[in-house]
Amino acid sequence: MEKDFEEIFQDKVDKEIKIEPKDWMPEKYRQTLIRQISQHAHSEIVGMLPEGNWITRAPNLRRKAILLAKVQDEAGHGLYLYSAAETLGITRDEMYDQLHTGKAKYSSIFNYPTLTWADIGAIGWLVDGAAIMNQVPLCRSSFGPYARAMVRVCKEESFHQRQGFEILLTLSKGTEAQRNMAQDAVNRWWWPSVMMFGPKDDESPNTIMSMKWKIKRFTNDELRQKFVDICAEQVKILGLTLPDNDLKWNAATNHYDFGAIDWNEFWEVVKGNGPCNKQRLDTRKKAWEDGAWVREAASAYAEKRKNKKAVKAA
Amino acid sequence: MNKKNLLDYTLHLADNALIIGHRNSEWCGHGPVLEQDIAISNIALDCIGQARNFYQYAAQLSVNDTSEDSLAYLRYTIEFKNCLLVELPNGDWGQTILRQFYFSTYQYFLYQQLQNSSDQQLAAIAEKALKEVTYHLRWSSEWVIRLGDGTEESKQRMEHAVDELWSYTGELVQAASYELLAVSEGYGVDLSTIKTKWEEKVRTVFEEATLTLPGNAWMQSGGKEGRHTEHLGFVLAEMQFLQRAYPGAEW
Ligand SMILES: [Fe+2]
Ligand SMILES: [Fe+2]
Numbered sequence: 001m002e003k004d005f006e007e008i009f010q011d012k013v014d015k016e017i018k019i020e021p022k023d024w025m026p027e028k029y030r031q032t033l034i035r036q037i038s039q040h041a042h043s044e045i046v047g048m049l050p051e052g053n054w055i056t057r058a059p060n061l062r063r064k065a066i067l068l069a070k071v072q073d074e075a076g077h078g079l080y081l082y083s084a085a086e087t088l089g090i091t092r093d094e095m096y097d098q099l100h101t102g103k104a105k106y107s108s109i110f111n112y113p114t115l116t117w118a119d120i121g122a123i124g125w126l127v128d129g130a131a132i133m134n135q136v137p138l139c140r141s142s143f144g145p146y147a148r149a150m151v152r153v154c155k156e157e158s159f160h161q162r163q164g165f166e167i168l169l170t171l172s173k174g175t176e177a178q179r180n181m182a183q184d185a186v187n188r189w190w191w192p193s194v195m196m197f198g199p200k201d202d203e204s205p206n207t208i209m210s211m212k213w214k215i216k217r218f219t220n221d222e223l224r225q226k227f228v229d230i231c232a233e234q235v236k237i238l239g240l241t242l243p244d245n246d247l248k249w250n251a252a253t254n255h256y257d258f259g260a261i262d263w264n265e266f267w268e269v270v271k272g273n274g275p276c277n278k279q280r281l282d283t284r285k286k287a288w289e290d291g292a293w294v295r296e297a298a299s300a301y302a303e304k305r306k307n308k309k310a311v312k313a314a
Numbered sequence: 315m316n317k318k319n320l321l322d323y324t325l326h327l328a329d330n331a332l333i334i335g336h337r338n339s340e341w342c343g344h345g346p347v348l349e350q351d352i353a354i355s356n357i358a359l360d361c362i363g364q365a366r367n368f369y370q371y372a373a374q375l376s377v378n379d380t381s382e383d384s385l386a387y388l389r390y391t392i393e394f395k396n397c398l399l400v401e402l403p404n405g406d407w408g409q410t411i412l413r414q415f416y417f418s419t420y421q422y423f424l425y426q427q428l429q430n431s432s433d434q435q436l437a438a439i440a441e442k443a444l445k446e447v448t449y450h451l452r453w454s455s456e457w458v459i460r461l462g463d464g465t466e467e468s469k470q471r472m473e474h475a476v477d478e479l480w481s482y483t484g485e486l487v488q489a490a491s492y493e494l495l496a497v498s499e500g501y502g503v504d505l506s507t508i509k510t511k512w513e514e515k516v517r518t519v520f521e522e523a524t525l526t527l528p529g530n531a532w533m534q535s536g537g538k539e540g541r542h543t544e545h546l547g548f549v550l551a552e553m554q555f556l557q558r559a560y561p562g563a564e565w
């Protein structure tokens with residue numbers, strides 16, 4: 001019996017028919033998606049913090065408005081994604097709990113600090129850029145609610161990327177201090193961005209199953225190569241350089257070769273030893289705890305209202 | 315017509331909107347619920363947008379090399395004309411909500427009349443902003459009621475917020491010199507007509523929120539004339555940092 005369901009399920013996936021929340025799905029598929037989507041949602045929310053760090057210091061009114069709108073967009077992405085995950089039978093509070101207790105992960109990139117205004121440019125260009133590379137294929141995820149959420153998210157992410165690029169372009173055309181600021185930010189954000197695609201394919205055990213289920217369309221290394229190829233070209237327009245002496249066009253492969261990734265750093269940050277892991281999590285927990293009385297009051301008030309209405313109706 | 319006065323009047327409107335927008339933006343990423351994080355950021359964005367409209371107009375009224383950014387980023391504390399209320403620290407969510415409610419109530423009645431200003435630019439900005447402020451007022455009223463009539467703790471916190479903020483409300487409807495002149499020159503709003511409406515709205519919402527309206531109390535003032543609390547200096551130090559640290563740079 002189970003076998004039949006599984007065949008029907010895989011048959012749908014193979015035919016690119018979306019799986020919807022009420023459809024039968026393998027338990028492992030459900031769990032993998034909950035992990036994937038909630039991790040993505042958490043990344044959006046935690047990702048608000050490094051950039052939020054510069055809202056009050058944005059250099060002019062236009063940039064201030066754009067940055068605030070951007071960080072607000074990320075909150076919106078978090079919202080769509082939590083909702084998509086909820087269709088799989090987990091609540092938002094449960095997901096928050098997993099985040100706060102460290103059980104759930106979020107993208108390691110947000111464990112790096114934003115030191116200068118140029119970091120806002122570098123994050124937009126590189127981090128949103130890498131996110132788009134990861135997320136565009138997810139618009140075709142076999143799971144309907146996730147795919148639909150990603151369509152909305154991707155549209156906004158491409159705005160973010162252009163805005164980030166434009167910040168860096170302005171800086172690179174500015175004063176020497178601004179150019180230095182821009183180059184320094186690119187130097188710091190480049191490798192962590194390259195790492196955003198996750199471990200090498202041969203160390204990514206879930207890839208095969210995820211590809212079969214079409215919740216992953218390309219391997220980590222494929223996406224990473226695409227990202228490097230694009231950035232290696234775009235950085236020329238910026239008049240900046242990427243901090244990789246081994247970065248070189250390879251006519252034989254039609255791709256850029258690039259240097260070795262420091263996987264040690266990658267795993268340390270995943271384990272919690274990045275420069276801001278603790279601060280990010282503490283900040284999220286504080287916001288949640290400080291907000292407890294507000295949420296309690298809101299539900300107490302809603303309850304009172306309901307009772308009043310019931311009395312009136314009777 | 316006194317052009318300097320129109321400029322001061324416009325700057326005062328701009329500064330109010332910018333500083334409360336800036337304060338609200340401090341919540342972005344730290345709100346008590348994701349939906350409300352988005353809501354307060356939205357209000358911040360609206361306010362900053364209104365400020366930009368007023369500053370751009372003020373720049374037109376000023377000497378050649380003045381821009382919205384030079385007005386926001388290169389004036390000093392004593393040149394800012396915002397009310398004290400908007401520069402106060404956010405406090406907890408209840409205090410931020412109450413400040414927004416007081417301020418939106420004021421802005422609502424102000425813009426309602428300013429859209430009939432004899433000055434076409436001010437009228438147009440007010441008309442557009444009124445739509446936004448109508449929402450801010452509804453949102454903040456609902457939250458005042460929800461928190462006032464929520465739990466024991468939320469009520470206590472709201473009462474505390476009322477204590478903290480009340481003495482800064484008088485200035486909203488107390489005219490500064492340039493506001494009086496603006497009325498006599500025909501483009502400004504007569505605050506004495508707003509005062510009763512403001513009190514009426516606050517009374518109604520407080521009643522529903524089961525909060526007690528404070529009696530007559532000493533009211534702080536001075537912000538509109540450039541005499542601020544100690545908080546504004548820090549707001550500006552943070553906000554203006556890049557413009558001050560890299561003079562003349564383009565961003
Ligand atoms: Fe996002
Ligand atoms: Fe994202």
Ligand SMILES: [Fe+2]
Binds near residue numbers: 074128156157160
């Ligand atoms: Fe983004």
